[in-house]
Amino acid sequence: MTRTAAAPPSVPAVRVPRRRGTEVALIVVAVLLSVYGYCDVGLAKNGTVPPGAAGYGAGLGVLALVAHLAVRFRAPFADPLLLPIAVLLNGLGLVLIYRLDLETPGDEAAPTQLIWSTVGVALFIGVVVFLRDHRVLQRYAYICVVAALVLMIVPIFFPAVNGARIWIRIGGFSIQPGEFAKILLAIFFASYLSANRNALAYTGRTVWKLTKLQLPTGRVLGPIVAIWLLSVGVLVLERDLGTSLLFFGLFLILLYVATGRTGWIAVGLVLAGIGAYTVGSLEPHVHSRVEDWLHPFASIDAGEGPNQLAQSLFAFAAGGMLGTGLGLGHSILIGFAAKSDFILATAGEELGLAGLAAIFLLYALLVERGFRAGLALRDAFGRLLAVGLASIVALQVFVIAGGVTGLIPLTGMAMPFLAQGGSSVVTNWIIVALLIRVSDSARSQPVDPLGEDA
């Protein structure tokens, strides 16, 4: 298991920089930025530093520090950017939720979110400490997929909340099992595709000679398509459109990366187009989302006042280039989902295009570090897992950010780390933990002079 021993003796040992000091420095910056934002909100709204500022800073600082220590001792080669980015996004999310709490005194979400963040960091530490090698996960691929399907099916038996059956409520807690399912499904896809990669890529029948389009045999493709169809089907039943879009994209990206067949993308997009058109015209819930996207101001013209999307666009527009400043916007006008699905509108209004671009770039950096780890790894499972996890973040950011800014039809989803939501923040911390783990493996390997497939 010792990393240095894994290096073949023929290659001279190159001392790979661990950069844990860089990580600490960046974490300090992330915590300070968050505390600054927290104080800024209080000063703008009440003219005083909020009473909880010291506690908030200390809490976030201790969480980040403990997470850092876990990485330092258990994944010393891990990418030093991943943890600071997660801390900064989580800290910023807490600031934005706290800021919105000031507008809704009866409904405070920030304390709960801080508890869930703590749970998330605890699970992060658990994964980093106890998962010594990501390849272990490959063994549990089928357990993962069964667990994922169960998690997705269970909410059907619970009452719908705001039109979607995606929550489980037990006591005072409500969790969204679909959030966890995406990690499990990514593990399954990575495992199955890495095991059957050659069969998928090089066997099969040619269906149409002109295009040389080859379909793999049903025996190889069947199980994974069945799992995928099942999961997307369940989500459509639950009206969790964002997550079904996410699973669709995840499946397509991993299939392409595993097989390298452009044909898959074409087939996937055609199927997606047909599916989207059918669902969009038959299912009234989806149809109205598409209508809202095409005509965000239709409800205003009809005299019913602006809908959530219109309010969201107003918020982004009010922010302009530099934003109104934390605490000085009016994104609360968006209404009930301001702290969850629409949290980005608050960022857009109060931090402006400049702040929004910075947030997008933080996500982009997180995704890029994931892909980089995937490129450096040698085992196919690890590569696909890294790509899968990075793609989950990228797709999720695109689906929700594109939705609230009017780029694509709005489908409910949580902005990773920023949005209110326990399941979401916990899941994202686990994703970052897995990325830490794979990046540790990737960077502790000796440099491969060829840099090609293992």
Add this chain to the structure above:
Amino acid sequence: MTRYIRHAAAFCALLLIALLVNATRVQVVQAEHFDENPANRRQAIVRFGQPRGDILVDGRPVTGSKDTGEQLRYERTYKNGPLYAPVTGYASQVYGTTLVENAEDDILSGTDPMLAPLPLWNDVSRAQNPGGMVRTTIKAAAQQAAYAGLDGKKGAVAAIEPSTGKILALVSTPSYDPERLSGTSGSVAKSWTALNGSADKPMLNRAIRQTYPPGSTFKVVTAAAALDAGTVTDLDAATKSPNPYTLPGTSTELTNEVEGCTNATLRYAFEWSCNTVFAKLGADTGLDDMLGTARNFGFNDSGLKIPSAVAASNFDTSMDKAQLALSAIGQYDTRATPLQMAMVSAAVANGGQVQSPNLVDETTTDDGDVVRNTGTSSLHQAMNPATAMQLREMMTGVVEEGTGGNAAIPGVTVGGKTGTAQHGIDNSGTPYAWFISWAQKSGEAQPSVAVAVVVEDAAADRGDISGGGSAAPIARAVMEAVLGGS
């Protein structure tokens, strides 16, 4: 596999670029378009986020602001709301603004760039100035006297300082409390519906937005036109006026309510309000001269602002002789706002010169630095100064000897003219009682107040309605209030 991972990474990068481009579209390119959408409440939130500046009467605020802690935070309050409603108008979160609240909204809401010491810097710093103040020309005593005089009857009073055009009183009754329209609660919508649905039209500003047939008070204009045109040269020479007077080109006979109008002198006809004499005088003077004089007094001017827009008073531009004869005694299509008739009276008092009427003296910042000072400006010379002198004599005679005795104030020179305007089909409506007047304290160089009063009291017995009976005492009270206070 490496290649395909790179492709996937490039795809994710494309997604990010799409997000950034779209965010730029929303936040920069289309931002202004979104900001200006009327359904976007942000401008209203900013607007009501600070207390509105006050409107002052005699240096004391007649308005206030109340912090509700709600989204549209500050509500307008009014002291003595119904009394000053025809001046202030309302400032509502829901229904916008009217009158001075509307005309001086930039000052009151703090958006006027002139409120800032460095106007351009505000655009950069996004700072908002506190609302400024509007100092009105209204005299509280005159306003109260007019309001008390009308005593809930339908009517209006306008009082002007003749030499400057400053509006000293502007009353319309029945009135309403504009505070009922402040705020966002359900009661505001109920008030709005009730006020708009009321048969009494309490929100109608009768002093400047309602035109009435001016009746005999218009004889001041006819006399001015006749004297200026030379139709009559001697006030005390007998006119060739039959009684009854048959309207030219028709068989309709015009009669009088008083005796002695046959071939009466102009002075007698003015003091006792002979319809026959003035109808013939108007017809003899001719449309061109009548119209020119009426215009110079301010009729047919749709651009008059005080600074709120004033409804145009009407004198038809093409009429036959019979219509002109009726118009000369303030009937047919002739219509005037009470403010217009106060201007007519003020013109006589001011040597024939009509000053621009004005309700706002000056606007200031919240700490009293003057932003804009409304100077005096003249509108027209309505008649020759010599004609004005003759009309002064005749108007004084109305009060001393004629129909306007109720307006007399001991020790003060008062000129006036009564009017009883018939209206409705075949004059079936309850007539409007008019009185216009001016007053000059002895020892002062010129009259200090001109007033127009109209009472449209449907409840009163028809016989009681006359300018001298119902309207003159109100005018006297207003004049006394102004003279007593100065």
